Amino acid sequence: MNKLFETENILLIIRYIFVIGMTILSLYPIFWVLSLAFSGSQSLAITELPVDPSSWDRLRAIIPWPENFSLQNFIDVLTEQQFGRWLLNSAIVAGITTVFGVFLASTSAYAFSRFRFPGRGFGMMTFLVSQMFPGTLMLIPLYVIIVGWLNLENSYIGLVLVYSVTAIPFCVWMLKGYFDTIPKEIEESAIMDGASQAVIFWQIIVPLAKPAIAVTALFSFMAGWNEFILASIFMSEEQLYTAPVGLKFFVGEHSSMWGYFAAGSVIVSAPVVFLFLYLQKYLISGLTSGGVKG
Amino acid sequence: MNFQMINSRTLSFIALFSMAYIAFLYGSNDSFIRLYQQSEMDKAVILSGSMAKKLSNISATESLQDLAINLKAKNSNVLDIKILKLSGAKIVASTHIGDMDKSFPFRLPKDQKPFFDEAKQIKAAYKKALIGQFLNPIISYEWLDNNSVNTLKVISPYTVNGRFTGVLQLNVLTEPRATQAHYFTDWLVLLVVALALLHLIEKKQLNNIRFTYFNVTKNTLNSCLYSVVFLIVSLLICFQLVQEFKAEQSTAIEAITALMRTIESGSASTQALWIDRYGQDMQRLNTLSQPVYLQSMATNLHGLMAKYAVHILFALVLMVFFISGSAARTRQAFKENRQAYMYVMPAMLGMLVLVFFPFGYGVLLSFTDTTMFNESLPFSERFIGLDNYLSILGGFNLFKELDGQTIVNYENFYWTLFITICWTVSNVVFAVGLGLLLALALNDSRIKFRWFFRVVLILPWAIPNYITALVWKGMFHQQFGVINQVIQMFGFEPIDWFGSVFTSFLTGLTTNVWLGFPFMMVVILGGLQSISTDMYEAARIDGANRWQQFKYITLPSLKPTLIPAIILSVVWTFNMFNVIYLVSAGEPAGANEILITQAYKIGFEKMQYAYAAAYSVVIFMILLVYGVFQNKVSKVTDMNS
Structure with missing residues (x-):
């Protein structure tokens, strides 16, 4: 148990967090474009937000995954x-x-x-x-x-x-x-x-x-x-x-x-x-x- | 004649002199023709203006047709007169042969619709000019060139009771242009004089005088002698041509003054605003008073002399190139390295035509006042020297007043330069910092799936940057953009990213750092892998801690790879057009424009081509100074390490 908190390991964990964080940042815009491309609509938003959106709705709106898949835009x-x-x-x-x-x-x-x-x-x-x-x-x-x-x-x-x-x-x-x-x-x-x-x-x-x-x-x-x-x-x-x-x-x-x-x-x-x-x-x-x- | 005299030097002198002579004639021909056309146009314009004035003063009982016939009879060079009343598009008088048997007024036939359109343009210009206090005729003209006979069409407005009523169109036969035929003898005389002069010098064997104090070679001496002789002869030519030009000018001015005198005093208009046949203002207010007229003639003369100066300079350079033996040496070098030059040739040729020539053209352009409207004028008339540079570099009006408030003048060069430097420095610092951290992290062999991270982290570099820029622009959208959704998720108000200077700057910075860090990371990773682990081993044994290892081993070993990468990325970022242009577009109000986008805006939105060119030259100079400086610095540091 002690071993986990040695400087070396902490540093390694920090490195992992940093690298993974940067990976997500690098990938996000790419997935964003992909989700717009496969959404089949012309909208800039990933989902339609309700009039009074909850935090949950907002979270859905930033997850780069289209609501429904469609190849229509490509066609x-x-x-x-x-x-x-x-x-x-x-x-x-x-x-x-x-x-x-x-x-x-x-x-x-x-x-x-x-x-x-x-x-x-x-x-x-x-x-x-x-x-x-x-x-x-x-x-x-x-x-x-x-x-x-x-x-x-x-x-x-x-x-x-x-x-x-x-x-x-x-x-x-x-x-x-x-x-x-x-x-x-x-x-x-x-x-x-x-x-x-x-x-x-x-x-x-x-x-x-x-x-x-x-x-x-x-x-x-x-x-x-x-x-x-x-x-x-x-x-x-x-x-x-x-x-x-x-x-x-x-x-x-x-x-x-x-x-x-x-x-x-x-x-x-x-x-x-x-x-x-x-x-x-x-x-x-x-x-x-x-x-x-x- | 001594046969020895005809050596290659003399031959090249004769050839160059003849070429220069032709260039002088060809170059001045343009100016002479313009002078001629200008004076012919001025005459026609004065005539037309005075006729329009007469029309305006006509009493209701007189017949317009009689007046037109009368006017034509008085002026032998007038081919025909047509008077159009704009309301109803009626020809009220015409001396045109085809119209003589008709009864006036008659409706303008359909095939003469262009005439009606021109009249409407004149009306529009007239209305505009009234606002600008020019109460006198607006004149549209067109130079009709039929091989033998030149005619000039001039249209001016006429008024009845001070109200715009219609236009008067004159077709005027121009006087033929006198041409000089003594060019060949001039050339021959001057050439003989020049050769005799050279012969005299060579015979006196001035070449053999030893210039021990100056230690000049025979080639240098020769090129000096030939240049001086060439200079003398070409100045003679120019002097003569200028004299001719002046003579033609004074003839033209005399003719115009005489014309102005014959027209009854008070009836001639003193001012005329010129528009061309597209209704475009010619930027030439023709004030037909003598002093101003003379001044405009003087600028023509200056243009002509500037042209001569350029020709002489160019010919002198060529002369020195040939006479001093450089040409022979070049030929020799080419012979010896034929193969190498053949390999370089295609690329060099392309670069010359599509890179270096445009560059030179652009630099020349920066010394003019070219805009979209005066493009067609000859270069000598657009030349304004260093004015553009003075106005860019000398404009210290960093602040301006607006509605009583003092605000930063975002169009000022120094503001844009400040933003550009902020932009470059912050981008490079963040990109290098992130790249370095990532490279250090990924260099750790204990990290799993390193290949995966490496590939994914390179992706931003691989995607075309204009796409990235547009994507980030979408993500920063105030209402639908993802970034504002995140902010709202945490309960904050959405931000108008392009609304304020700082946030707008951030949008560009984010985009460009996202684009730029992979390059740095990959370069640094390459550098890190070339450092041998033995050095760290040794350092550890000596008791160096992690920071010391980084400072004394890692950083110095990275320097040779890092410095070129940083230089490259500074130059790229400094001129990173796409990101600024596509993401923030310099919003708000041009505050975040960097130099290169500002130059584009000036050139292609405001259409001030020359000013944009000067702006670009300044950008180039900044980069060049940076490059030289950086080169020196890295050389010095290389020597120290």
Whole structure:
């Protein structure tokens, strides 16, 4: 009995309480969205409160469990609303952004990692500084370039170009960090075997850097999948909205369709969350190795 | 001619000089055309204004049609005159060929509906201007460009007994613009002069004079010489063009003064408010009195000279780049590192076009007074120098009076900066604190289901942050939000979260800490796992207690992972647009706006593009200073440890 009250045990119990408390806090909003999504109604409240609610009614109102389960919100959002179309737009934009972004980032990260050339340090530095450019400064010029000069309003290409390029600096830093850890000897022996530079890059380096490239891909994907300001500026036709623009539209200034919003959020988040959890350990190593060594 | 003279330096000089010359001409052409159009428009406007005045003074017995024919006969450049009475949409007089055989007044045909709409816009503008004390004509104009003949359409209102009655439309034939044809000879003469000058210098072998005191290389010396010669010649060009511009200006002013004199005194209006064909105020009050008119001409000249200065600067940079041998070295470097540059090229090209160019464009924009309404004006006329920055950084009006009470002026830059700093610091402190505690707890191997906690605690990071923000916004809802339900469960009154500065700040903070702690936790966990247990073992043997172990082993070992993570998260939080914009939207009354959302608001709700750009540049400078400072500090601490 005494043993239970030793400092070590008390500390352990405190730790448990803290960790479990934080877990509940982390999960609560997620369950809240899920219960709205499966509630089948558009209300923001989980239950209808009676006129003079007791504490018990109030407790019921905060437990994230819908009163009656229904898939209606999911069915409606995909069929009655244009959300399906918006999801497709997002998928196309994010998909092409991923391919294009990974290509751009991996080639230049490889050069920064393997070659010593004039302008290398300057290039890396400008990439870093560009991360500090405020988005509000870029909006108008980007609009002028994409819509005014390139005439890419209401086109997937405009968004893809902007997303994949703005994701470059971060991806390059991460990939470069990873490429640096790949021993140079592998390439040297390949050169001895008569492999060309292109073969070395595409057939040796890229396969070896798979985890880092996966993270870069995830990052590029998220850049396209989650952005809503540029998308709302470049895509003026409702047909061509992306999912984030659509979700914001559901709970914007003039509407409060929380049920649709919740169902849409679940659909939008699910793929990203799974990808993220799957790739998170690479993400951390990429972040730290790229950031620390510089 | 000495053949040696034609070396690569000379060639690049010739090329650059020719390019600069073309750029000067092209750049000024714009200003010349505007000057021409402006003076033509002014003439037409004066004419139209005086005619409208005559219409207003007409006695009831006179025929409007006779007057119109009379006016047309007097002014040879007037193509036709149309007078529309707005009530009943009747054409009361017209000298248009198609209308001559009709009996006046007749109803405006359907296909001329745009004319009626314009008239209505003029009426609206007139009514508005009356409130603003401008009792004189409001004029709408349109420049009709048909390849050979330029005509100008001017519409002005006329009144009967001081009441708006209708409009008078003039179609005026403009005088053709005189063009200069001596450009090629100018170019040739100046080029020969420049080359002769350079030749003279080279022949005197000034290059071989040893500047022992300054220790300059031949390349530097050359670039200096070429730059000076270039500067002299281009200043000559600019001087000449400015002279031409001035000459055209004075011709235009003379013509206008003469016109004003021929029109009977008192009948010409002295002021006219300009609107374009969309009824939009042109922000140009055309005061047709000479001093003010001259002043507006002078600003045109300043714009032209600013343009020249930019051109010369740009050409000089290029010149130095080529003459000093940097260009050759760059080419050499490119040759040697072809492969590396090929790999970097696609990304760099993209960054140049879609990141660095927009950035430069934005910075340029911040030196203008661009808003939604004057976007189409040429850059030189929007240029206002540092005014935006002065008004942002020099605005110390932190408090303002409202209904006799002194309240904080939430739109002030320093208030927003204060909120932004509070926001960044509190977010980072809470996120790092929570992350550290969680990481320490989860690092304890006695905790069961550690993998489960780790996965669940990462979830907030994985969910797209705009969704999180909207979810928290819903949970903070005053009537239906879950958080107020909890408060009410314990018997308290529900809180209007977005109603006061502090609670509204809390909503953003809660959301962002919820979003941000997983990242910190994961980074710190990674750091903790790299600390070997031997060190703790040794410390325990030495009798160090738990706190000492934490202070002397854990924290120093975490530093290399923690510091980059903190720098990153400071930059992210400082510019965390989504959370503020979507959760509290800066409520109440913009008090909780952070710099980046404030810039967005200025740019896209108030449509003051240039001011927003200047605001953004200030944000960038703050972050840059922070980055450099942080870099220095961490380098110093690295050296000490």
